Every structure is written in structure tokens, then in C-alpha cells.
Amino acid sequence: MRLFNKRLNRSLPVTTLLFLFLAVFGMFMALPLVYAVNNAFKPLDELFIFPPRFFVRNPTLDNFYDLVAVMGDSWVPISRYFFNTILITVFGTGGHIIFASMAAYPLAKYKFPGSKVIFQIVILALMFSPHVTAIPNYLVMSGLGWIDSYLSLIIPAMAFPLGLFLMKQFMEQIPDAMLEAAKIDGASEFHIFWKIVMPNVKPAWLTLLILQFPILWGTNGGNFIYSEELKTLNYALEQITEAGIARAGVGAAVALILMSVPIILFIVSQSKVIETMSSSGMKD
Template sequence: MSALNLSFRMRKKKVNRSLGGNILMFLFLAVTGAFMALPLVYAINAAFKPLDEIFLFPPTLFVRNPTLDNFVDLTALLGNSWVPFSRYIFNTVFITGMGVVGHVLFASAAAYPLAKMNFPGKNILFTTVVLALMFAPQVTAIPNYMIMSWIGLIDTYWAVIIPAFAFPLGLYLMKQFMEQIPDALIEAAKIDGASEYRIFWQVVMPNVKPAWLTLMILLFQILWGTEGNGFIYSEELKTLHFATNQIIQGGIARAGVGAAVALILMSVPITLFVFSQSRIIETMATSGMKD
């Protein structure tokens, strides 16, 4: 009987769409995808445009006379910087890496008891997390600065990294995913003698891989573009985004350099997303679990 019911459900869920419907759906997706790709196409072409094409009106989407002068000028400007360009790269990679890894660990460790344990104040804590999603980063900037100043971390990497640990969206996302794990699976692990730490690392975390992979991408994009303004003052601790913005502010003569900078800054998050997109979709498609 169960096999017949399963076969009936599969036939019931089968989508009955004509060839014309498939063609219309394909055309709609193609037009939508092309429209969404326009900013990326323009940014790539603008990085290779000479100055006369950048200020051309009406602007053109594709470059007519491609050149590498923008990247050559960018290299020359960075070579004359007081702080080596490699230092800016290291600062950005260190802040981004530590912030992403630390937040995933803290958010996962905090979400596990909220999702699978009962204790006094649980609902109040989760309500506080949900309310924290409503506050923009500009609202929490002053409290973050005051806290970092009280503990003496202003003008250090940690003034940017530690606030990233408390990113509320990550905790909310991890908690929602962990609630989908069957309680029977955790109970079976406890019967086998597994400790809470072993259950967390070997049972819970592998089953919420879509959540922390998605969270890593979201937080990477945020931290990769941070400047650390208000928290970091020393030039040798500044990020890559701050250094490139200083170059862009040199005037309209550096518009070409600014286009090259924009392409470089956006290429890293896009590359990360392209390589991890298939993995996220695969894990989301195979992560559904029921009692």
C-alpha cells in the first residue's frame, strides 16, 4: 500500500507543461538572467575602457578600444603607496577569514541549544535575536565602538572581527536549520554514548552544511567590502577596500583606475559564489530530513 501511495504522489506532483509553456519559461528566464547580468557585463567592460570611452555620452555597454592602461596606472599608484599593497591584502584576508570562521562557530554553537534544548529564557533569547535583525549596521555602530573602546580593542583587527561574530542573521539561520534535524537522530547518538560535543560536531554540523555554507558567503561579502572606518586608524592596519577608495578619490582623471578597482574588488566574492553555488544547491536538495 505504501508503494502504491508513493507512486500516486509522484504522478500527482508531475508537472504537466506543454512545449509552448517550456519555451515561454525559457525565454522569460533568459531575459531575466540577461537583465541581471548587465551590471556585471558593464563593470567588466568599463575596466578595459580608455578615459574617452568612460566619459562618452550616451554611455556604451561594450568597450570599443580595449586597453590595459587602467590596470597599469593602478599598479603604479599602489607601488608608490607608503604601505605595501600586500599589507592591505593581508589585512583584508585576515579580517575576512577570522570573521567568517569565528561567526560560523559562534552562531552554530549558540543555535544548537536554542534549537534542541529546553532551558529557562530560551524564547526570550530567540526573540532578542529576531529583534536584532531589524537594526541596520549604522544603528549598532556607536554601541559597538563604545564596547570595543572599553575593552581596549580600538585600532586593532579585532575591533572589526569581534562584532562580526554577533551577526544576528547567522544565528537565526543556523537555528532554523537545526530545528529540522529529527530529535530521534540525536537521541540515537546519545544512546550510543555520544557526548553533546560529539553530537554537535559529527551529527548536527554535517546536516546543516547548507546553512553554514550560505552563511560563509553572506558574511564574506560583508567583511570583504569593509573599510574599518571608525575602528581602525593605523594605515598599516587598513583594508584593501579603504586603500582602493583612496585611489578613486583622486578625481575624474582616475575614473579608469576606479573601474579597474571595482572589477578587482567584485571578482573575489563572485568567484567564491560561482565555485560554491553548485555545492550549496546540492546540499540543500539532499538535506531534507523527517522523523
């Protein structure tokens, strides 16, 4: 206990130096984001000027107007691309959190034959990149008849092994006495899972939300979806930027749109993750 109660003593000069050190590196890491935001509002002459300028001098919204005009000429409305992306992202992320949590609960709180082997397989699956499993995923989706459908992107996202690993590690920290007390009071397994376990592992599934959402939001589904009306927003915007130099400004606006949603989600969820982590430490 003395280790946890011991107060950290640090002089003011050292604290100031540490703060400045972290502030410098924080600003350095923010430079790509600031540069992308400035590029989205640069006219074409500033985008191609040499040496390149970091900050915009004559901000304009022409890049966004051009993007709206280009998307308006498409035979598939931009609202359809937004709908496809939101549908895939919401169901893929939400399904991943739910199924990973449901699979992690028995692995964390019950000992049954083969549980250790299953968890070792999950750990082994973390070693393989998505490029390695792309062909097996395609064969499975093709065999199930899910090619050129939303399910070809949603179902594989639900089987992300990192989610199962992370949820299991968090659930193991929940005291068994709490679950046993709930069983004595007559609570069912589903009631224990939804009302006790899931609220106490909120940092874990918020972390999964931050990790999984950008992956699905930025996918183009080109290997699994071929119908234009099922394409995602990222695919449509990529086709616009491939038109050449004349679309450089539109491409900068596209980059800002694609990265803005995950960044906003991260900013909103980060505070909740820190808050829940600081208040969810439990011991037997």
C-alpha cells in the same frame, strides 16, 4: 504523499515561454556586472564618451598597470592591505559560522528557562540595521580597548544575528531520534555537534558564508581602524579613486577587483548549496 508524487504537466510552448521569460530577466540582472567588467578595460576616452558605450571597443590593461603603479608609490605595500582584508574576512566569517552554530544548537534542540526569550531577542535584533548599532558597537569596542585593532571588526562580525537565526531554523529540522541514537552509542555533545549536526546543516553555513564574506571583504574599517598599516584593501582603493577624473580608469579596475572575489565565491558555493539542499531533507 500524492501531492509530492504528482508530476507537473506543462506543454512545450508554455515551457519555452517560461524559459525565455527567465532568460530575459537573468540577462537584465547581469547587465551591471557586464558593464563593470567592460569599464575596467576601457581607455579614458571611452569612459568619458557621450553617449556612453556599454561594451569596450579598444580594450586595454592600462587601468590595471596604473593601479599597480599607484599602489607601488604607497609607503604601505599593497600586500599589507590584502593581508589585512583576508585576515579580517577569514576570521570574521569563520568565527561567525562557528559561534552562530554553537549558539543555535542548544536553542534548537534543548528547552531551558529563557530560551524563548533569547530567541525573541535574536529576532528583534534582525530589525536593526548596522547604522543603528554603529555607535553602541563603537562604545563597546572602545571600552574593551579594541579600537584600532583587527578585533574591532572581527568580533562584531561574529555576532551577526541572522546567522544564529538561520542556523537554528536548519537545526530544528534534524530528527531528534538521530541525536538520541548517537547519545546511546556514547557520543559526547561536541562529537554530536561536529560530526552529526554540522554536516547536516551544511546548506545553512554555506549560505552564511555567501552572506557574510562580501560584507567583510568590502569593509573599509574607517570608524574603528586608524593606523595605515591596519587598513583594509577597500580603504586603500577608495583613496586612489578619490584623486579625481584622471583616476577614473583606475577606479573602474578597482571596482572589478573588489567585486570579483565575492562573485567567484558565490559561483563556487552556490552549486554546493543547491546540492546539499537537494540531498539533506530529513524527517522523523
